Amino acid sequence: MTSSLTYIDLFAGAGGLSEGFIQSDFRPIAHVEIDKAACLTLKTRLAFHYLKQNKQSESYISYLKGEIKRKDLYALIPDNTLSTVINAAIGKSNQFIFDKIDELTPTTQIDVIIGGPPCQAYSIVGRAPLKHKKNDERTTLYLEYGKFLNKYNPKIFVFENVPGILSSADGKHYKNLQNYYKSLGYEVEAKLLNAIDFGVIQNRKRVIIIGWKKELQLSYPDFICEQQRYTRDDIFSDLPEIAPGENNRFHQYAAIPNEYLLSKELRNGIDIVTQHITRPHNLRDLKIYELAIEKLAEGERLKHNQIPQEDRTQKNTTDFLDRFKVVGNEPHTMIAHIAKDGHHFIHPDKKQLRSISVREAARIQSFPDNYYFEGVKEDQYRTAAFRQIGNAVPPLMAIRIAEKIKEMLNGK
Incomplete structure (x- = not known):
């Protein structure tokens, strides 16, 4: 993970989206996630990548087999790798998060910000009739995401969510999001993508919003759908x-x-x-x-x-x-x-x-x-x-997205 291309993952979850970027040779600067168990998953995955890169994969296999404990695995990994996982609530802890990221990389340019806020407030699919709270604060988490765009000024961002984000409140939430990010200097476009078109064996439709700095004069990438279908x-x-x-x-x-x-x-x-x-x-x-x-x-x-x-x-x-x-x-x-x-x-x-x-x-x-x-x-x-x-983004889908972002950054 020594690539010159860098990213921050917000609302990182278990790291499905991040995995795509790591496999596409991006370097994670920070993963921010509120759930403690998911943060441990992120650390364990970073441990895997570190040990693989340093030809010490046998230590990771020992952990999988239960031959060593989690603390023993983490003891093999430099602290500046594991400390990139920040267990905090975006919105309530932003200044704390900013301080932690600045400590980690005080002079590093952030190329990309990725992530998707909790989607339940926009979801139109559920196992029981949804009873959304009036003025659900989760529908405005895009504002918190925007604060990271404003501070770190990445060239490109990727914002993932459920299809309902486009139609929620008669489209008001997406229109507000788009206008806000445009005011921060980004061109913003959204497309509905299906994981099955990326080799994932499920019909899982997600809205992928991509924004890029206006002066870069980019456009939303074209994805070639995979024709082979599996079961x-x-x-x-x-x-x-x-x-x-x-x-x-x-x-x-x-x-x-x-x-x-x-x-x-x-x-x-x-x-x-x-x-x-x-x-x-x-x-x-x-x-x-x-x-x-x-x-x-x-x-x-x-x-x-x-x-x-x-x-x-x-x-x-x-x-x-x-x-x-x-x-x-x-x-x-x-x-x-x-x-x-x-x-x-x-x-x-x-x-x-x-x-x-x-x-x-x-x-x-x-x-x-x-x-x-x-x-x-x-x-x-x-x-x-x-x-x-x-709750994860399928890694196979994430890899293809990351590859396209890399092409955009490299001017291909």
């Missing part, structure tokens, strides 16, 4: 069978990697699979899961009103009829609700009868198998990992 079986084919609630530190792969896993580098050199763990389930849920798998085999989705009354977990049989959903062979969209329960992500194998594992969720989001998701407590990470994965 769920391309993700799950080499993973071993596990039972509900299984919590092994790591497993051996059950098969050699297929073309998708190799070409997209999800299988990337390590000989074990970690975080292939899943939730425990009660007998009632397992009965419903079995019914859902049987329905899918018949070519239809289980509706909530088709579940026997004695097995229903909710009385409402008119809203959200697809409460229980098997991951079919068509692209299955990852949603943040996976942190709450696995009912929308039932594994298709009736012999396993469970919701998908952390690793399977990560693969749907196109995270490579050596990406490790942390919890605040080292041995209790499952819920935190699902939350981080559900």
Whole structure:
């Protein structure tokens, strides 16, 4: 990570967007994130990149296998690498964040700012009817993002969010955002992109707003859509069978990697699979899961009103009829609700009868198998990992975005 191209990642989450920029040879100056578990994930990923660059990957593998503790892993990494992760709330802690970044790089030019504020306030998709707060402060976090643009004056910024940001409040929120960033000296354009067009096995549409300094006279990049389409079986084919609630530190792969896993580098050199763990389930849920798998085999989705009354977990049989959903062979969209329960992500194998594992969720989001998701407590990470994965930008998509930003900066 010695590139001359630099970036700051705001609302960094687990680092899906950042991963794309690191793999495209950008150097992170700071990652700012409010969630402590996500900050630990970011540190662990920075540890991976540092050790790989310094030909010490065996120490990272030792951590994945549980042979060394997290503190032992971090002790191998220079403090000026790990301290680039800033655990703070943007908006409430801006001056603290500015001071920390200035300490890290007092004279460094920031080329790019990336990130996307929490999207729930703009979202039109959910597992229950949304009850947005009036004047939800999350709809104005773009103002806080703008304060970083104003202070660090990057050449380009990338702002990621859900499609609803364009239509929320009859388009007022996006229009205000656009006008504000233009007042800071940027040309601003937004496009709706779908992760499936970047090799990710899910229909995940996101608005990618790109802004560039007016004097650069750039334009929004063109993305060539990937024509090859892959399926769920391309993700799950080499993973071993596990039972509900299984919590092994790591497993051996059950098969050699297929073309998708190799070409997209999800299988990337390590000989074990970690975080292939899943939730425990009660007998009632397992009965419903079995019914859902049987329905899918018949070519239809289980509706909530088709579940026997004695097995229903909710009385409402008119809203959200697809409460229980098997991951079919068509692209299955990852949603943040996976942190709450696995009912929308039932594994298709009736012999396993469970919701998908952390690793399977990560693969749907196109995270490579050596990406490790942390919890605040080292041995209790499952819920935190699902939350981080559900909210992430798919790295395969992020890589393509970063490559285009690099071309813009290099004048190609």
